[in-house]
Amino acid sequence: MPCPYSRLSPRAYPEEFAMRIAHYLNQFFGGIGAEEHAGKELEVRDGAVGPGRLLESLLGNDARIVLTLVCGDNYAVEHQDEVTASVVEKVRHANVDLFVAGPCFDAGRYGMAAGALCRAVQAELSISVVTAMSEENPGVDLNRDALYIIDSGTSIANMRNVLDKMARLSRKLVTKEPIGLPHEEGYLRRGWLRDQLVEKKAATRLVDMLLAKMNGEPFESEMPPTAFAPIPMPAGVKNLSRAKLMLITDGGLVPKGNPDRIEGTAATRWGSYSIEGRDDLRAEDYEVSHGGYDTRFVQEDPDRLVPLDALREMEKNGVIGKLHDEFISTCGRSNPLSNTRRLGREMAAKIKRDGVDAVILTST
Amino acid sequence: MQLTLARHPVTDLRFDTPARLEGSILLIDRAELRRLVLEDESIVSVDFDIARPGERCRAGPIFDVIEPRAKAPGCGADFPGILGAPITAGIGTTHVLTGAAVSVLAEISPDPTRSATGRVLEMSGAPVEASEYSSLQHLIVIPHTKPGLPRQTLEKAYRLAGIRVAVEVARSAWNHLPTNLQTFEPVGPGEKGRDGRARVAYVGQIFSRQRKPAVDEPILYGANTDGMLPVMLHPDEWLDGAVVPSLHSWFGGTETYFYQNHPIILELYQRHQAREINFVGTVATIAGSDNFDRERHCRAAANLVKWNLNADGAVLSKYGGGLPHADLAETARLLEGMGIKTSVMVSDVSRDRRVESALLFNVPEVDAIVYNGGNGKQWEVPRVDRIIAATPEFTELLAGPMTIDASNIVGITNQQGASRMRAMVY
Amino acid sequence: MVQITSALPIAKMVGANRVVLGTGIVHVTGDAKLPPADEKELRRKLVQKALDALQSNERE
Numbered sequence: 001m002p003c004p005y006s007r008l009s010p011r012a013y014p015e016e017f018a019m020r021i022a023h024y025l026n027q028f029f030g031g032i033g034a035e036e037h038a039g040k041e042l043e044v045r046d047g048a049v050g051p052g053r054l055l056e057s058l059l060g061n062d063a064r065i066v067l068t069l070v071c072g073d074n075y076a077v078e079h080q081d082e083v084t085a086s087v088v089e090k091v092r093h094a095n096v097d098l099f100v101a102g103p104c105f106d107a108g109r110y111g112m113a114a115g116a117l118c119r120a121v122q123a124e125l126s127i128s129v130v131t132a133m134s135e136e137n138p139g140v141d142l143n144r145d146a147l148y149i150i151d152s153g154t155s156i157a158n159m160r161n162v163l164d165k166m167a168r169l170s171r172k173l174v175t176k177e178p179i180g181l182p183h184e185e186g187y188l189r190r191g192w193l194r195d196q197l198v199e200k201k202a203a204t205r206l207v208d209m210l211l212a213k214m215n216g217e218p219f220e221s222e223m224p225p226t227a228f229a230p231i232p233m234p235a236g237v238k239n240l241s242r243a244k245l246m247l248i249t250d251g252g253l254v255p256k257g258n259p260d261r262i263e264g265t266a267a268t269r270w271g272s273y274s275i276e277g278r279d280d281l282r283a284e285d286y287e288v289s290h291g292g293y294d295t296r297f298v299q300e301d302p303d304r305l306v307p308l309d310a311l312r313e314m315e316k317n318g319v320i321g322k323l324h325d326e327f328i329s330t331c332g333r334s335n336p337l338s339n340t341r342r343l344g345r346e347m348a349a350k351i352k353r354d355g356v357d358a359v360i361l362t363s364t
Numbered sequence: 365m366q367l368t369l370a371r372h373p374v375t376d377l378r379f380d381t382p383a384r385l386e387g388s389i390l391l392i393d394r395a396e397l398r399r400l401v402l403e404d405e406s407i408v409s410v411d412f413d414i415a416r417p418g419e420r421c422r423a424g425p426i427f428d429v430i431e432p433r434a435k436a437p438g439c440g441a442d443f444p445g446i447l448g449a450p451i452t453a454g455i456g457t458t459h460v461l462t463g464a465a466v467s468v469l470a471e472i473s474p475d476p477t478r479s480a481t482g483r484v485l486e487m488s489g490a491p492v493e494a495s496e497y498s499s500l501q502h503l504i505v506i507p508h509t510k511p512g513l514p515r516q517t518l519e520k521a522y523r524l525a526g527i528r529v530a531v532e533v534a535r536s537a538w539n540h541l542p543t544n545l546q547t548f549e550p551v552g553p554g555e556k557g558r559d560g561r562a563r564v565a566y567v568g569q570i571f572s573r574q575r576k577p578a579v580d581e582p583i584l585y586g587a588n589t590d591g592m593l594p595v596m597l598h599p600d601e602w603l604d605g606a607v608v609p610s611l612h613s614w615f616g617g618t619e620t621y622f623y624q625n626h627p628i629i630l631e632l633y634q635r636h637q638a639r640e641i642n643f644v645g646t647v648a649t650i651a652g653s654d655n656f657d658r659e660r661h662c663r664a665a666a667n668l669v670k671w672n673l674n675a676d677g678a679v680l681s682k683y684g685g686g687l688p689h690a691d692l693a694e695t696a697r698l699l700e701g702m703g704i705k706t707s708v709m710v711s712d713v714s715r716d717r718r719v720e721s722a723l724l725f726n727v728p729e730v731d732a733i734v735y736n737g738g739n740g741k742q743w744e745v746p747r748v749d750r751i752i753a754a755t756p757e758f759t760e761l762l763a764g765p766m767t768i769d770a771s772n773i774v775g776i777t778n779q780q781g782a783s784r785m786r787a788m789v790y
Numbered sequence: 791m792v793q794i795t796s797a798l799p800i801a802k803m804v805g806a807n808r809v810v811l812g813t814g815i816v817h818v819t820g821d822a823k824l825p826p827a828d829e830k831e832l833r834r835k836l837v838q839k840a841l842d843a844l845q846s847n848e849r850e
Binding site: 145181182189190191192193194195196197198199200201202203204205206207209210211213214219221222223224225 | 493494562564627628630631632635640641676677678679681705706707708709710712714717718719720722726728731732733734735736737738739740741770778780781782783784785786787788789790
């Protein structure tokens with residue numbers, strides 16, 4: 001019986017009859033270790049690793065992960081071009097039908113790397129690619145139009161369910177079956193349009209939608225809200241030596257004890273903390289509330305996130321007029337726009353009230 | 365206002381004299397119709413043809429589709445302001461030949477740069493399930509105009525020919541017993557009996573000032589809308605001939621048939637009848653020519669909805685091309701600001717099939733949007749047995765086989781709410 | 791406002807007008823691999839870059 005995939009992968013070895021897959025994982029899912037190993041370089045392993053084993057079995061008896069690529073999250077982001085080129089080469093060499101990255105859940109650096117790699121593999125090798133991550137993952141908005149990204153949600157407890165969706169979508173892509181709508185297949189909305197004949201005429205849908213809205217019932221607009229409106233650029237600071245500057249961070253630096261209980265994920269709060277009289281930030285006074293990066297280095301020396309020492313120096317030397325007595329902090333990790341828009345507005349109000357002329361925002 | 369529609373279902377059309385309705389068969393007197401159409405000096409000759417559902421037949425370019433309707437004697441004027449004095453439409457009995465349509469052909473495509481064929485009537489094959497027109501019996505009117513006339517004169521001639529024929533053939537129903545009578549329930553801002561129900565209004569654009577209307581272009585009670593501000597209309601006025609499409613056809617799709625059978629107004633009437641809402645009325649408005657014009661109209665329309673109709677919610681539709689979406693969104697935004705909830709219906713303007721290229725406004729409160737698609741769908745249509753067209757060039761052009769866009773088949777894309785072609789975001 | 795970050799694509803995507811590249815995710819205005827004096831110098835340079843961006847009217 002002819003291999004159902006043979007027409008898709010003419011280079012496949014006839015005696016294997018397998019769907020050949022390459023899988024990309026980060027240091028954690030690749031079994032190397034947690035955040036402290038995020039700087040690990042790209043490694044190659046034979047066969048399936050970690051969640052890849054379950055993925056392979058969900059894909060079916062004729063599926064084989066022939067190659068797993070593991071890389072530290074920080075390394076992948078900081079050396080994106082080099083890692084991408086390397087991965088594309090290795091995947092090319094492995095003669096696969098499918099490239100899978102993740103699932104990444106809400107790990108932002110992982111998602112960004114997975115997205116970039118999938119894009120590159122798709123573009124350069126023209127093979128099917130699938131990844132998965134949560135909607136808030138920054139890897140989504142950067143890549144959603146080019147890729148099928150399964151919505152994994154944020155909880156790793158759903159791994160099996162997510163891998164199952166990835167497997168089913170992968171199969172359809174490889175066998176070139178038509179792909180359904182996002183809610184049918186489980187992928188995140190890609191931002192493309194296609195026409196479909198529906199049961200109800202537009203007039204009915206229009207009135208239904210208004211009545212639902214008026215009754216406070218949920219309704220689904222046929223057009224999603226737009227992404228980011230352009231932000232007008234304020235004029236440059238004219239006289240820096242007279243200006244009052246303020247430091248803001250979304251890296252989650254807070255006074256020891258986290259008095260405002262700023263959450264390490266999807267923070268709903270922000271705080272403003274006094275740095276009056278201080279020339280630098282000392283490790284014993286602060287802690288970091290941010291679940292999205294290895295916070296050791298910032299803990300050791302908080303100036304690595306909030307550069308107070310450098311700015312205090314500039315204040316003393318007259319480069320800037322004044323450094324504000326407070327710095328603002330919150331946590332930017334996996335934070336939905338519904339939160340961050342509000343946080344930003346509140347911060348802006350305070351900044352205005354305090355007579356600040358310019359802000360330096362540091363982001364991890 | 366009390367409009368009663370006396371419905372006479374039609375299942376077949378035939379040419380014969382005298383013109384009459386026998387059961388559900390409409391007999392049409394071509395000679396009589398020819399005399400009527402040729403009263404317009406712009407037209408030198410006219411042909412008639414019949415297209416039936418399921419026939420391997422194609423007609424085009426379609427200028428307009430009109431439902432045959434005639435006011436009962438003594439009940440007012442047909443297309444007031446156009447065929448007679450501009451007395452108020454929507455009162456008394458109107459006879460309707462359901463299942464039938466009068467479709468007028470043009471001799472030129474409305475926009476040859478956008479479509480060589482113009483909009484086409486397709487009576488068989490895959491596209492038929494997407495358009496209501498494919499299930500109607502069509503009397504096709506093919507006027508031949510005097511050479512050398514300006515475009516708007518031709519278009520006006522087509523408009524008049526179509527509605528004259530539609531009224532004339534419907535008069536055969538005068539001595540015929542209707543199958544059913546529908547009298548619309550009273551609606552209006554002062555109507556009693558629906559306390560506690562949400563007060564809902566319809567705001568519909570009827571013209572877009574992306575183009576200047578011709579001096580004698582009939583749109584609202586025969587007036588060309590130039591310089592006009594939004595106006596309140598009773599829903600029955602829309603349904604009974606007060607409004608016709610502009611002479612320039614937009615690819616978003618607007619036909620007289622769907623003013624007579626206005627999907628949004630009929631939907632609101634249904635909910636009103638079922639006591640789900642209190643349908644308080646409508647506003648007819650125009651998409652502005654510039655920012656000031658837009659501001660002026662949007663505010664005036666919103667004010668009418670708030671202060672005269674006292675509505676709690678409104679559904680809005682647009683007319684024309686892309687720019688009127690700005691008017692649509694601004695009117696809705698103003699209404700939302702007044703505490704009136706809105707839903708809006710947009711056309712498909714995306715060329716690259718990306719959502720971000722499709723939405724022409726970004727107003728957070730205007731978050732209930734119905735998206736009429738059509739820009740992305742095509743069909744492969746075959747060679748057909750019969751082409752009905754005004755010129756040999758079009759007969760050639762429409763023969764097929766060919767690929768045809770959904771927006772080029774009449775009745776698939778529609779700005780009046782009739783469309784079932786939705787643009788899905790994926 | 792000027793933003794110092796290592797995740798440039800995101801800043802661009804949300805429309806930040808003034809963006810300066812930081813030194814790595816875990817220490818955006820520092821570098822744990824450098825000896826303290828060098829690290830301070832690096833930070834000084836980075837902050838100066840940010841201040842330059844604040845004064846400029848070029849989008850970066």
